[in-house]
Amino acid sequence: MTNPHHDDTTPARRQATDAPARTERFENPGLPPHVPRRADEDPKAAKRAEIQVVVLFTLSALASIAFVIAYFAIDPDLKGYLLGIGEINLFHLAIGITTAVSLLGIGLGAIHWAKTLMPDEEVVEQRHPQVSGDDDREAVAQTLSHGWRSSQLNRRSAILGSAGGALGLFALPIALPVVAGLGPRPQGLYTTNWTEGTLLRIDPSNAAIRAGDVTQGSVFHVMPDGWVGHEAVEEHGAEEAMIAKAKDQVILVRLDPSLIKSQKQREWGYEGIVAYSKVCTHVGCPVALYEQQTHHLLCPCHQSTFDMTDDCNVIFGPARRPLPQLPITVDGDGYIVAAGPFREPVGPSFWERERPGLMGVE
Template identity: 50%
Template sequence: MTQQIQPAEQPPNPAHGSSTAVSSVSEANSAERFTDPGLPPHRHRLVDVDPRAAKRAERQVATLFILSMIGTLGTLAAIIGIEYEGHNEYFDRLAAVSLSTKAIGFALFVSLFCLGVGAVHWAKTLMPDEERVDYRHRQRGTDAERARAVAILKDGVAETGLGRRPLIRNTLIGAAALLPLSALFFFRDTGPLPGTALEQTWWDEGEYLIKDPEGGRILAADVQLGSIVHVMPETIEEAGHDLLAEKGKAAVILLRLKPEELNPPAGREDWAVDGIVAYSKICTHMGCPVALYEQTTHHLLCPCHQSTFDVTQDCKVIFGPAKRPLPQLPIMVDEDGYLVARAGFQEPVGPSFWERG
């Protein structure tokens, strides 16, 4: 639908002279120059004059909406049906992830593309396309004009043909109703639920600390003052197809300070070994790896959003958006002097954007 705006009359310019005759001539020329040309003759489309063409266009729109529904169902099938967690071999799992990503992308493209093209084809072929003139008026119309505007909107809804084209209406409802299901599955896969995965890590009593990634148990005597060591549980490789997820949760940093510099809270006096402490490497703000250590101040820094933790105060947050300290892993030494976990984490690791007791 096109709109034609009627131009307002232009006042005479005083700079061109003040003569009444000149002014009259200018006004006459202006009126003649801006004569309303009117609307061009309306050209009817084939669907406007041929009921069979209109029915054919209706079937085409409905077919596009049905293809959109199939695309949405294909997206769900790709999400559910293509398994990659069960592959133990790295390259097999990588190939399965690649296949899943391509299948989801193609099916979602079909769903959105056909829904959009169907809506455009519907508007181009079946909705009215008469030209109309809309005259300028005050910002707020009269009550009669406002009532007419409401009537025009109602007419527009009626002109879409939803009431008399149930095939289009029903297929559109089906395509629009199925489309959000894909988003539900995508949101579900954005991360683990806090009440399950993040409250359980691979760390447990008797689990030896090994260097990450080279491996090998760690002697307490080998940890130098002021050093930082990245560690993992010794048996983490037994996680199988969950190895990457378990490694992400179990990442720990090991530091050594002078014992008198530590100020452990009540009940945690024996969680360190001669100044050696172990904390979760996962920032409690958004889960980024905390790996920057300032030896002179004993501060740990998260590089993503600059949350800063004081190791001498049980990794208390002293700057940044994080809301709680890094969880501490209680450690001890065995009879041979190797570092071993006294127990697992006593609180969930990771971000704190969920309510936790």
């Protein structure tokens, strides 16, 4: 009698039964049949596609020319109102739109050209030895020649000319800002609100500073009189106050006079008290980290380090210029005032920065 719960299959038989069935091989179906496009069969459709491509490339070229015109014709400070956005800089809006249209025309023209006129048949290239013989080279030359002819550039010179013009003119929006110095000369960096007799005030408390209050190792972040806090916004407007905040900021430190190495630094300071621009000469970040033991000033953005005992020369980091020094003295009441303006532009480097006479100082 057979036990219904007894498995009389051997392990080998069970393994063969459980193994997955081997997939049968099948023939390579190959590439699907080529479906011709309308432009392949209808000369009129091909001509329309050619005209459309030329229009797109021409639109790109016109936008590049419009970029150049806008770059020189529109005041960079001109403001306008755009519905849904609010106040906007019209100079930035104009160069942004013209750049976008120039690039969009090239992209759409190339895509439309490829989809309607250029060959779209799929080709399979079999593997072959890496070393090419004369026959293979001849075949490649024939293939390239065939590709040139099938691209229809030899018969559609309008596309070739318009594409070349669009690509050539598109270089203008890229090259012009570089050649022109990324905009007008930064006139604002030549002048600040520091003049002879300007009182130094602590930012943001607006308190004046007596020389006796500046102890050795102490640090004050100061602004010129009339440009601190809400009073500056109310008197000069928010935009002017913001610009002043960006370029007029100064750090005031008292050093041991015996540690100062530069004669100019001594003459432009007062009893070891020196004042330097806080605007980093690398990319304009505020240099506000002072190490009391080493007398180093550090920029938090890219770690440029300046030695305050040696005319704020750079000792580490990407900055390549020392921080400009503000000459200071004291008035009759003992308050620290500026002995004159900065003698060089503050902030990052730019072309012609060191040309004599730019700030009235030879």
